[in-house]
Amino acid sequence: MNQNRRLLSFERPRRRMIEEQLIPAGISDARVLQAMNTVPRHLFVDNALRNHAYQDSSLPIGEGQTISQPFMVARMSELLALEGHERVLEIGTGCGYQTAVLSCLCRRVYSIERVAALHDKARKNLRQAHHANVMLKCGDGLLGWEEYAPFDAIMVTAGGFASDVWINQLCEGGVLLMPEGEKGSHRLVRRRKLAGGIEEAYFDACTFVPLLKGELRR
Numbered sequence: 717m718n719q720n721r722r723l724l725s726f727e728r729p730r731r732r733m734i735e736e737q738l739i740p741a742g743i744s745d746a747r748v749l750q751a752m753n754t755v756p757r758h759l760f761v762d763n764a765l766r767n768h769a770y771q772d773s774s775l776p777i778g779e780g781q782t783i784s785q786p787f788m789v790a791r792m793s794e795l796l797a798l799e800g801h802e803r804v805l806e807i808g809t810g811c812g813y814q815t816a817v818l819s820c821l822c823r824r825v826y827s828i829e830r831v832a833a834l835h836d837k838a839r840k841n842l843r844q845a846h847h848a849n850v851m852l853k854c855g856d857g858l859l860g861w862e863e864y865a866p867f868d869a870i871m872v873t874a875g876g877f878a879s880d881v882w883i884n885q886l887c888e889g890g891v892l893l894m895p896e897g898e899k900g901s902h903r904l905v906r907r908r909k910l911a912g913g914i915e916e917a918y919f920d921a922c923t924f925v926p927l928l929k930g931e932l933r934r
C-alpha cells in the first residue's frame with residue numbers, strides 16, 4: 717500500500733477516537749481536536765499493534781516505554797493553550813507521537829529522548845508522517861536544551877519531579893506542564909513563569925513512565 721492510501725485507511729478509526737473518546741471525555745479545543753484528527757497515530761506504533769492504535773489506551777513502544785493514551789496527549793496539548801507561534805520543548809520523545817501533535821499546534825517543537833533506540837525510532841516515524849518543524853535530540857532532558865532556550869512552553873511526558881533548569885529555560889509568561897509525583901501516582905501540574913513568581917494549577921491524576929537521569933545508549 718502506498719503512503720497516502722495507508723494514511724487514508726485509518727481515517728475512520730481516527731474520527732471515532734475523536735467522537736467517541738476525546739469529545740465525550742471533555743477535550744474541546746478545536747485546534748487540538750484537529751491535530752488529533754490529522755496525525756496518523758498508527759504510524760507511531762509497531763506493525764503488530766496498528767489495529768489498536770486508536771484505542772483509548774497507552775501501548776508499548778519498546779525499551780519498556782509507552783505511547784501515551786490519546787486522551788492524555790490531547791489533554792496535555794489543550795492545557796498548553798497554544799496559538800501557533802510558540803516554540804515548545806518536549807521532554808520524553810518516546811515514539812514521537814506527542815511531538816507530532818505539538819508540531820501541528822505551534823511553530824517549532826524541540827524534543828529530547830534519553831533512550832537512543834527510541835530517539836532513532838521517533839526520527840523515522842516523524843519523517844514518515846511528514847512532520848518537518850521538529851528538532852530531536854538524544855540526551856538527558858533534565859538538563860533542558862540551553863542552546864534553544866527560552867521556550868514558550870515545556871511539556872514533560874515522563875512522571876517525576878521538575879528540574880530547576882526547566883523554569884530557567886522558559887520565557888516570561890511561559891508554562892511548564894508535567895505529571896508530578898512519586899512513581900506510579902502523578903498529577904498534572906502547570907506552572908506559569910511570571911515576573912512576580914510562579915502561578916501553579918493542578919489537573920488530572922495520571923500514571924506515566926518514570927522520568928530518569930542520564931542517557932541510555934547500547
Ligand code: SAH
Nearest residue numbers: 783784808810813814830857873874927928
Ligand atoms: N511523548 C511520548 C511518551 C513517551 S513515554 C508519546 O507521545 O507517547 C516517556 C518517555 O520519556 C520515554 O521514552 C522515556 O525514555 C523518556 N524519558 C524519561 N526520562 C527522560 C529524561 N530525563 N530525558 C529525556 N527523556 C526521558
